[in-house]
Amino acid sequence: MSTNALLEPTTELSKALHQDVVEDQSASSIVNRLKSKNKELQTQSINTYQQFWTESENNNEESRTNMYKTLTNTYYNLATDFYEYGWGESFHFSRRSIGETHRESTRRHEHL
Numbered sequence: 527m528s529t530n531a532l533l534e535p536t537t538e539l540s541k542a543l544h545q546d547v548v549e550d551q552s553a554s555s556i557v558n559r560l561k562s563k564n565k566e567l568q569t570q571s572i573n574t575y576q577q578f579w580t581e582s583e584n585n586n587e588e589s590r591t592n593m594y595k596t597l598t599n600t601y602y603n604l605a606t607d608f609y610e611y612g613w614g615e616s617f618h619f620s621r622r623s624i625g626e627t628h629r630e631s632t633r634r635h636e637h638l
Contacts, residue, residue, distance in 0.1 A: 533574040535599030543603055575600045
């Protein structure tokens with residue numbers, strides 16, 4: 527696996543990929559906020575992750591193990607997009623009381 531083309535997942539990259547989605551409450555929906563993400567960074571992240579799983583003599587379990595931090599962080603940067611789509615800025619589940627809306631249960635859970 528060639529490491530030259532890998533996009534190293536850093537705190538700065540995570541912020542570039544996700545911070546605007548959480549902070550931009552003016553967009554009409556989470557889908558619109560996701561669409562406004564930096565497409566070039568998203569594409570580079572996808573390409574980086576896919577390189578860990580392409581057929582190549584240099585791409586094997588040992589190389590993935592040696593680069594576990596890049597593999598893991600890249601996965602979670604990509605998975606975060608799905609979490610943001612499904613749950614917005616709340617990445618947890620909260621128990622609902624009888625008659626309580628989803629929003630109310632999330633607020634209660636986050637307040638505790």
